[in-house]
Amino acid sequence: MATFKAEIYAHQKRADGTYNIKIRVTHKQRKKYLSTPWYVGKEDLTRALKLKNQKYIDMVEDTLRRYRAICNNVGEGLDDMTVEQVVELITRKTTEQPFDLDIVAYTEAFIVKLEKEGRGGTAKAYQVAINSLKRFAERDVVSIKEITVQFLNDWIDWIGKQPPRRNCKKGDRAQGLYLAQLRAMYNRAKLEFNDEEAGIIRIPFSPFNKITIPKPTLSRKRALTVEQMRALAKVPYTTILQPGVNRFNFAKDLFLLSFFLVGMNEADLYAATDYKDGRITYQRQKTRNRRADKAEISIKIEPEAQALVEKYRDPTGQRVFNFYKLYSSTDTFCAAINKGLKRIGAIIGVDDLEFYAARHSWATIANNDADIDKYTVHSALNHVDESMRVTDIYIRKSWDKIDKANRAVLDLLALDLPSVDEPKIR
Numbered sequence: 001m002a003t004f005k006a007e008i009y010a011h012q013k014r015a016d017g018t019y020n021i022k023i024r025v026t027h028k029q030r031k032k033y034l035s036t037p038w039y040v041g042k043e044d045l046t047r048a049l050k051l052k053n054q055k056y057i058d059m060v061e062d063t064l065r066r067y068r069a070i071c072n073n074v075g076e077g078l079d080d081m082t083v084e085q086v087v088e089l090i091t092r093k094t095t096e097q098p099f100d101l102d103i104v105a106y107t108e109a110f111i112v113k114l115e116k117e118g119r120g121g122t123a124k125a126y127q128v129a130i131n132s133l134k135r136f137a138e139r140d141v142v143s144i145k146e147i148t149v150q151f152l153n154d155w156i157d158w159i160g161k162q163p164p165r166r167n168c169k170k171g172d173r174a175q176g177l178y179l180a181q182l183r184a185m186y187n188r189a190k191l192e193f194n195d196e197e198a199g200i201i202r203i204p205f206s207p208f209n210k211i212t213i214p215k216p217t218l219s220r221k222r223a224l225t226v227e228q229m230r231a232l233a234k235v236p237y238t239t240i241l242q243p244g245v246n247r248f249n250f251a252k253d254l255f256l257l258s259f260f261l262v263g264m265n266e267a268d269l270y271a272a273t274d275y276k277d278g279r280i281t282y283q284r285q286k287t288r289n290r291r292a293d294k295a296e297i298s299i300k301i302e303p304e305a306q307a308l309v310e311k312y313r314d315p316t317g318q319r320v321f322n323f324y325k326l327y328s329s330t331d332t333f334c335a336a337i338n339k340g341l342k343r344i345g346a347i348i349g350v351d352d353l354e355f356y357a358a359r360h361s362w363a364t365i366a367n368n369d370a371d372i373d374k375y376t377v378h379s380a381l382n383h384v385d386e387s388m389r390v391t392d393i394y395i396r397k398s399w400d401k402i403d404k405a406n407r408a409v410l411d412l413l414a415l416d417l418p419s420v421d422e423p424k425i426r
Contacts, residue, residue, distance in 0.1 A: 002027040008049040027083040099202035101144040120331040129181040222357040223364035231348040233415040251340025260305035263359030272320040
């Protein structure tokens with residue numbers, strides 16, 4: 001730990017008989033000396049050249065306290081510093097202008113980053129939330145200093161009174177989701193711009209800790225029944241006269257493929273690169289950046305899935321599937337599937353059938369019909385049980401239970417799968 005002490009040195013007596021008060025900085029058994037703006041005469045000192053004038057004693061003590069406070073803020077980081085670095089730290093002049101941040105521009109820069117990473121769905125969610133914030137504020141610039149408890153509560157009330165808009169969430173779901181997304185950006189800014197170890201706190205407040213974000217009502221259940229899954233599998237392929245992907249056939253294939261792969265979602269199907277020994281191993285895009293294990297999971301390719309896996313294999317081996325060659329992004333990939341699923345849903349009697357229903361369907365059938373316990377279903381969906389997070393650290397990962405659960409679900413369904421060869425245009 002660095003120590004500080006005021007010193008007067010006899011050999012540094014000036015021509016006018018005064019002495020400069022020095023601050024001795026000691027760190028790791030090395031010393032440095034700092035000059036002060038104060039010069040004292042014989043009347044301010046004892047015969048041993050110690051300060052006796054209370055005015056100077058107080059000023060020196062204030063300086064020493066300030067130096068100690070700066071070092072205390074660094075904490076253990078001080079152990080890695082040299083004495084020269086300590087001197088630079090305590091004498092650093094603060095020339096910063098008062099800090100401010102446009103949370104709208106900050107979020108929109110983050111949205112661009114998400115889009116470049118291929119996370120278009122997440123980017124779109126943040127964009128919808130920030131658009132709501134701009135409409136509420138009635139301008140395109142919102143200072144982070146404006147994000148107070150009152151501001152947030154007013155926004156919550158305002159969201160709740162808005163009529164439904166295209167591509168926007170409704171009611172309490174919007175309140176919960178939009179506030180959660182702004183909170184994520186606010187906390188991200190605090191992490192980036194605050195340096196607590198160095199005592200630099202540019203964003204000091206935590207208004208989200210003092211508000212109650214409405215909990216969203218449960219969304220409608222999207223799971224298909226066993227009978228509906230069997231009906232979907234029997235839906236015949238169609239033919240189209242124009243070249244390109246037949247979205248109807250493609251949607252059926254991808255829905256079944258996702259189901260056979262334990263609800264693997266579109267972003268992971270699109271990006272997967274690891275296929276060997278009859279397994280697809282991937283890190284779930286949605287949560288890999290929030291989990292220590294990178295949300296890794298490995299799914300065994302069951303016989304029901306094999307023909308579809310081979311049908312869409314990437315011949316270059318760059319990825320598992322060729323979807324990235326058919327569609328330029330996960331957004332266009334998912335949009336094509338969902339358009340095809342609307343027609344399929346109408347055939348099997350399911351309104352507004354969406355791709356994510358494959359994941360819901362696997363989980364529901366596994367638990368309700370195949371008697372798979374909820375913990376195994378939870379693991380198969382690659383979720384984390386917060387109550388078991390610490391325990392999971394000590395358990396070696398095994399995919400056996402997930403493999404057995406998937407086999408049980410597929411055995412229960414006993415799907416009558418037609419050929420995956422699509423009819424040719426004559």
